[in-house]
Amino acid sequence: MERNMPFYVIFCVYILQLHSNSDKGDGSVKYILTGEGAGTIFIIDDTTGDIHSTKSLDREQKTHYVLHAQAIDRRTNKPLEPESEFIIKVQDINDNAPKFTDGPYIVTVPEMSEMGTSVLQVTATDADDPTYGNSARVVYSILQGQPYFSVDPKTGVIRTALHNMDREAREHYSVVIQAKDMAGQVGGLSGSTTVNITLTDVNDNPPRFPQKHYQLYVPESAQVGSAVGKIKANDADTGSNADMKYTIINGDGSGVFSISTDKETREGILSLKKVSEREKKRFHKSYTLNIEGANTHLDFRFSHLGPFKDVTMLKIIVGDVDEPPLFTMPSYVMEVYENAKIGTAVGTVTAQDPDIANSLVRYFVVHNTEEDRYFTIDASTGTIKTAKIFDREETPWYNITVAASEIDNPGLVSHVPVGIRILDVNDNPPELAREYEIVVCENAKPGQVIQTISATDKDNSANGARFHFSLDEGLSMNPNFTLRNNEDNTASILTRRRRYSRTTQDVYYLPVLISDGGTPTLSSSSTLTIRVCACEQDGRVRTCHAEAFLSSAGLSTGALIAILLCVVILLVFSLAIVVLFITLRRSKKEPLIISEEDVRENVVTYDDEGGGEEDTEAFDITALRNPSAAEELKYRRDIRPEVKHVPRHHPSSSLDSIDVQEFIKQRLAEADLDPSVPPYDSLQTYAYEGHRSEAGSISSLDSATTHSDQDYNYLGDWGPEFKKLAELYGEIESERTT
Template identity: 65%
Template sequence: MKLGKVEFCHFLQILALLLCLAGMNQAELSRSRSKPYFQSGRTRTKRSWVWNQFFVLEEYMGTDPLYVGKLHSDVDKGDGSIKYILSGEGASSIFIIDENTGDIHATKRLDREEQAYYTLRAQALDRLTNKPVEPESEFVIKIQDINDNEPKFLDGPYTAGVPEMSPVGTSVVQVTATDADDPTYGNSARVVYSILQGQPYFSVEPKTGVIKTALPNMDREAKDQYLLVIQAKDMVGQNGGLSGTTSVTVTLTDVNDNPPRFPRRSYQYNVPESLPVASVVARIKAADADVGPNAEMEYKIVDGDGLGVFKISVDKDTQEGIVTIQKELDFESKTSYSLRIEAANMHVDPRFLSLGPFSDMTTVKIIVEDVDEPPIFTSRLYSVVVSEAAKVGTVIGTVAAHDPDASNSPVRYSIDRNTDLERYFNIDANSGVITTAKSLDRETNAVHNITVLAMESQNPAQIGRGYVAITILDINDNAPEFAMEYETTVCENAQPGQVIQKISAIDKDDPPNGHQFYFSLTAEAANNHNFTLQDNKGDVIPYHSGAVNLY
C-alpha cells in the first residue's frame, strides 16, 4: 500500500503520539510506585517543583485535544485540595490545564515552522485559600518536528553556461534547496541532490548541488542547449523523504574549434571593363560554424595575376570578403584575371591547433567583358597658337581620335558650340583639321578653349571629348591712346619753368610694359611760345612759357 504525503505525515503523528503516550504511561507507573512524577523524568528530594521541557508533536490532526504532559506537586495528596493554573505563551488559547489533575492538552494544531517552542508558567494553589503552595515555576513546551516540508529551490529556475568541449567534471552551476524542517532533529532537513533529466551529459554532486559536465567533447554546433531537472530530497534521500525539483537551462558557449571553409573551390564573376575604380566585383564568404568573435575572419589575395589590380577586404557585419577594383580594366589589354584567396580566423584557440589550419583557400576568376567605349583622343589637351592676323580659313591645328573597341569604328569630329558660341573655328568632320571661321582679335579674347567631339560612325551615342586651348598671338594693330582727357588750370602768377601737367599714354597691343612712346606738340600748339613740352622717355611734362628751363 502506498501512502501520500498527507497520509504519511498523519501516520508519523500517530506513531509519535503512541510512543509519547507509552512513555507517559511508564512514567505514571513509576510515579505511582515511588516518588512524584515530573515531565523531565527526574525526581527531586528537596523541592516540590522541578521543571524541564515538555514535547509535543507538530501538525496533530486528531479531533480530540492532544495530550502534552502532566504537572504535579508533592503537596498534592490527591484529595482535591490543590488546583493547578497555567499562564504564559498560549495559555488558555492553545494550551489548557485540568486544574484538578494538572494534565496539559493542546487544543490547536501546532506548526514548528511558525513557532518552535512556548514558554509557560505553572502554579499550584490551595483551593480553599487560593494561595500558592509552591513557588511559581517556568517550563517550556517544545514543538517536536515532523517531516512536513519539502525542499524548495528558492532561486530556481536556473540558467547557466559552460564552454563547449569542456573536460568531464567541469563545474557548471550550484543549485541550493532549503528545507523548513528542523535541521537539528533527525534527517528531516538533510537534503541530497540527484539529476532526473540531463543524463548522460551532466551530473550533480549529491551533497553540494554542484552540477558538472559528465561527457567529454560536447559540441555546441551539434546541440547548444540542455534542459536539466534537478531533485532535492530530504531524509538523506531515504524512502519516505519529501522532494522538490527545479530546472536548469545549460547553454554551451562557443569556442573556436571550427576553421573557416569555402563552400566552393572556385568562383567566377563577369564584370564590364567600364566599371569604375573602387567598384565591388565579387562577394565571397567562408562558412564558419562558430559564432561571435570566434567566427571573425580576414581575407587576403595570396597569388594570381590580379595582384595589384584587385584588392579584398572584410565586411565586419556579414564576414564576407569584398573584392574591389584598384585599377581600370581594359578588355582590349586583358580579358580575365585569376585570384587565389585565403580566409583565416582572426582569433585562434591554441587548444585546437591540432585539428589543422584555421584557414581555407579558393580561386576567384574574373572575366572582363567588352564594352562599346567612346572614341579616345590621342591627347587629352591640345595646345594651338595662331596670330590674330590669320585669315579666315587658316589651318591652326589637327586633333585625332580612335575607337578603342575591336570594331575600330570610323570617327567623325565636331566642335561643341557651347564652348565656341561665336563660331570662331571650324573642324573637318573626317580629318579633325581645325580652321579659323572668323577674324581673331587678341585684344577681345586672347585665349579660346574649345571642346571637340569625336563620334563613332556606327554608334553616334558613343562620343569622346577632346580639349583644345587656342592662344592668339598679338600684332601691332592698335595706336597709342592718352590715358585720360586732360584739362589743366594755370595760375596767372605761375613762374616760368613750372611743371603744370604730366601726361601719359597706353597701347592695347603687347607687351603692356614694353612700349616706348614719343611725345610732341602739334604744329598749331608748337607756335604757342607760352608752353613747352619735354619728352621724358615715355613720361611727358609740359611747361608754362617764360624763361624756359628744361625739367
Template identity: 65%
Template sequence: MKLGKVEFCHFLQILALFLCLSGMNQAELSRSRSKPYFQSGRTRTKRSWVWNQFFVLEEYMGTDPLYVGKLHSDVDKGDGSIKYILSGEGASSIFIIDENTGDIHATKRLDREEQAYYTLRAQALDRLTNKPVEPESEFVIKIQDINDNEPKFLDGPYTAGVPEMSPVGTSVVQVTATDADDPTYGNSARVVYSILQGQPYFSVEPKTGVIKTALPNMDREAKDQYLLVIQAKDMVGQNGGLSGTTSVTVTLTDVNDNPPRFPRRSYQYNVPESLPVASVVARIKAADADVGPNAEMEYKIVDGDGLGVFKISVDKDTQEGIITIQKELDFEAKTSYTLRIEAANMHIDPRFLSLGPFSDMTTVKIIVEDVDEPPVFTSRLYSMVVSEAAKVGTIIGTVAAHDPDASNSPVRYSIDRNTDLERYFNIDANSGVITTAKSLDRETNAVHNITVLAMESQNPAQIGRGYVAITILDINDNAPEFAMEYETTVCENAQPGQVIQKISAIDKDDPPNGHQFYFSLTPEAANNHNFTLQDNKGVVTPCLSRAVNLY
C-alpha cells in the same frame, strides 16, 4: 486499522519521542527532588515543582486534545486541595490545564515552522485560601518537528553556460534547495540532489548540488542547449522523504574549434571593362560554424596575375570578402585575371591547432567583358599656334583619335561649336586637320580653346572628346597711340629748359612692355621756337626755350 503514509509517519515519530523522553523524565524528576535551593547564603525550602520536559509534536491530526505533559507539586497530596493555574504564550487559547490533575493538553494543530516553542508560567494555589503554595515557575513547550516541508529551489529556474568541448567534470553551476524543517532534529532537512533529466551529458553532486559535465567533446554546433531537471530530496534521500525539483537550462558557449571553409573551390565573375576604379567586382564568403569573434576572419590575395589590379577586404558585419578594382580594366589589353584567395580565422584557440590549419583557399577568375568604348585621342590636350596674319584655310595642326575596341571602327571629327561660336576654325572630318575659317585678331582673342569631337562611324553615339588650345601669334598691325589727351598750362615766368609736360604712348601689339617709340613735333609746331621736344626713349619732355609773355 490501516494507516496512511502521513499518519504512519506521525506514529513512528511519536513512538520515538516517547521512548526518548521516558528516560529523560525520570532523571528530571530525580533532579527536582534532590536539588536544594540556595539564595543569599541561606538554605531555603527545596523546589517542589515536578514536571516532565514538555515536547509537542507538530501537525497533530487527531480529534481529541493532544496530551502535552503533567504539572505536579510535592505539596499536592492528591486530596484535591491544590489547583493548578497556567499563563503565558498560548495559555487557554492553545494550551489548557486540568486544575485538579495538572495535565496539560494542546487544543490546536501546531506548526513548528510558524513558532518553534512557547514560554508559559505555572502556579499551584491552595484551593481554600487561593494562595500560592509554590513560587510561580516558567517553562517551555517545544514543538517537535516532523517532515512536513519539501525542499524548495528559491533561486530556480536556473540558466548557465559552459564552453563546448569542456573536459568531463567541468563545473557548470551550483543549485541550492532549502528545507523549512528543523535542521537540528533528525533528517527532515538533510537534502540530497539527483538529476532526473539531462543524462548522460551532465551530473550533479548529491551533497553540494554542483552540476558538472559528464560527457567529453560536447559540440555546440551539433546541439547548443540542454534542459536539465534536478531533484532535491530530504531525509537524506530515503523512502518517505519529500522532494522538490527545478530546471536548469545549460547553453554551450562557442569556442573556435571550426576552421573557415569555402563552399566552392573556384568562382568566376564577369566584369565590364568600363567598371570604375573602387567598384565591387565580387563578394565571396567562407563558412564558419563558430559564432561571434570565433567566426571573424580576414581575406587576402596570396597569388595570381591580378595582385596589382584587385584588392580584397572584409565586411565586418557579414564576414564576406569584398573584391574591388584598383586599376582601370582594358579588355583590349587583358581579358581575364586569376586570383588565389585565402580566408583565415583571426582568433585561434591553441587547443584545437591539432585539427589542422584554421584557413582555406579558393580560386577566383575574373573575366573582363568588352564594352563599346568611345574613340580615344592620342593626347588629352593639343597645343597649336598660328599667326594672326594667317589667311583663311591655313593649316594649324592635326588631331588624331582611334576606336579602342577590337572592331577599330573609323572615326569622324567635328568641332563642338559651343566652344567656337564665331566659327574661326574648321576641321577635316576624316583627317582631323584643323584650318582657319576666318581672319584672326590676336588683340581680340589671343588664345582659342576648342573641343574636338571624334565619333565612331558605325556607332555615332560613341563620342570621344579632345581639347585644343590655339595660341594666336602677334604681328605689328597696330599704330602707337598716346596714352591720353594732354592739356598743358605754363606760367608766364617759366624759366627756359623747365619741363612743363611728360607724354607717353601705347601699342596694342606685342610685346606690351618692350616697344621703342620715337617722338617729334609736327612741322607746324616745329616752327614755334618757344618750345622744344626731347625724345627720352619713349618718354617725351617738352621744354621752354625762352620766356613767354602772356597777355
C-alpha cells in the same frame, strides 16, 4: 507542585497535568497558567491542572514556549506554593520539502571541454530541523540531461559527463536537478530546478570553399577600383572564430586584380586593380588567380585540427564591350581675354575610341545653361571658339560641358567639364570710391587736410589697383585748395588759405583727375564739392548755412551789449576830439596843421575820411566779435600769396543807388581775393560818404537845423545822452562848414 519538563508537543492534544501537594482533591486548590501562549494556545483546567493545546504548532515558526504555573487557595486567593516555570518544546516532523532559491539557472561552458569540467553548483535548502533526524538531510540527483552532464549527490556540483562536446553538433542543453530530504529515503520530500546550459564556440573548424574552381566574367568597361566579383569560404564557427582574410597568393592576374574582405558578410571582394590590356589583343584574355581564405584568430589548443585555411582557384574572363570615346584628360581649363573677337580659338579637347575599331569621334557642346551658348566647338577637331563678346567684370568664369560620341555609334557618349577663365584687359577707368561730403571750416589753416579720398576700379588688381590722383592740369592753379597724392591709392585734399568766408562763397568745386596703372592707362575726372562751414575751435562743425554777420559769430546777448558799449565809447571819444579840434581852431583862427615830425605817443593820424554813420569800415569791428576769431585774422604780411592777381571789376551802376552793407561785402570779398592790398580790412579806404546826409558833411550826424532820422533808442539809457551829443556835434559841424 509536581511537573515534568520539558514537554514535547507534536499535535493538538493533552500535554501534561500540574499537581500541588496541597491539593487534597476537595477542589479548594485553583491552578493558574501564565506565559507565552497561555489562554490562547495553551489552556489549563484550574481544578485538575490538566494542560491542553488548542491548535497545531509549527516548529519552523516557534521552537519552544516558556510558561509559568501557580496553585492558589480558591477561597482566599493566596498562593499555596511558589510560582513554577516550565518550557514546552515543539518537536520537529518532516513537513518541509527542499527548495532551490536561485533557480532556474543559465550557464555556459566551452565546447570541446574535458569530461568532468565543472559547470555550476546548485544548492537546495530545507526548513526542517537539521539536528533532529534526517528531515533536513538533502541528496541531489539528475532527472534530465544525461548522459551529457552529472551532479554530485552531496555538493550539487554539475559537471560535463562526455568528452569534447561539439557545439556545431548541439549547442543548448536543459538539465533538471532534484533535491530530496530524509537522505533520499522513501517517504522523503523533494524539490527540483532547471539548469539551461549553452556550449560556447571555440575555433575548432577551419574555413572551407564550397568549390575548388570558380569562373568569373568581367567586361572590359569595368572601371578601375570597381568590384567585379565576390567569393566566400564557409566556417562553421561563429563570432571572431569565423573571421577570415582573403589573399591572392599567386596567378597571372595578381597584378591586375586585388581582393579585400567584407567584415560583415565575410566575403572576398574582387576589384579591378588596373586597366586590362584586352584591347591590345584580338582574342579574349583570361586570368587565373589562386585565392586563400584563412582564419585571423587561432586557438593553439586546437591547432591539431588545422590548418585553418583553404585555397581555391578563380578564372577570370575579360569580355569585349563597345565603349564610348575616352577624353585624354579628366577636365580642361582654358583662358581667353575679354576683348577677344568672335571666333577666337580658346583651346582644344581630344578624345579617342578605346575599342579596336577606333571609330572617328564627333564633338559638341552640351547646352544646359546660357553660358554654354558663349562658345562653339569644331565637331571634327574639338577646337573651342568664342561665340559672343565677354565682359570679365560681369562674368569672370564660364563652365561648359563638352561631349564626344562615336560617329558609328552616336549612342555612346562621354562628357568632360571645361572651365574657361576670362582674362582682364584695362577697359574700365577708375572712379571715386563714393560720393564725398567735404567740409572746410572758416577758420581753417593753410596746409590742413580736410579729406582723404580713394578710388575703385572694376578691373582686377593687375590693371586697376595703382591709382594716381592730381588736379585738372587744364585749369589754372587753384588758390583755395590743393591735392596731395599719398602713393597708397589715396589722396588728401589740403587748404591753401588761412580763412574762408561763407558770406563770400559757401561752396567750392574742385576737379580731380584719377588714373590707373593699367596698360593702356585709363583716367577719369570727378568734381569734389567743398562746403564752407562755421566750426568750433576743436574743429566740430557748427553750421554750414550763410547767416547774418553777428549771428554767424555765435555771439551772446552780453557780447552784443559789450560791443555796443564799445561803439558808444568810441563815438564819445570821437566827439571829444572834434570838440577839441573846433576849440583850437577858434582860438588860433587858423587851420590845424600837424607837422610830419610832430610825434605823439597815443595820437594816431589817419588821412582818411569816414563814410558817415553807415561806414562800417571806420574801424575793424570784427576784432570785437571774438578774441580767438580776431587772432585767426592776423595774416602774415611777409608772405605774398602764390595766386595770380584777380583784377577788380566795378559795376557800371552808380554807387549812390547801392546798399552800403552789400557794397562793403563786395569790397571785402575783392580785398580777400586781391593779394596786392594789405591784409587788414580796417585799412581799406572807401571814397563813399554814405547817403541821407542833408548837410553834405562827412559826418554821419545831421546838422542842428535838420532833425536826425537815426533812432538812438537801441542804446538804452545812453540814448538821450548820445542824441544830445549828436545834436551838439551837428551844430559844430554846421558852423565849421559855414
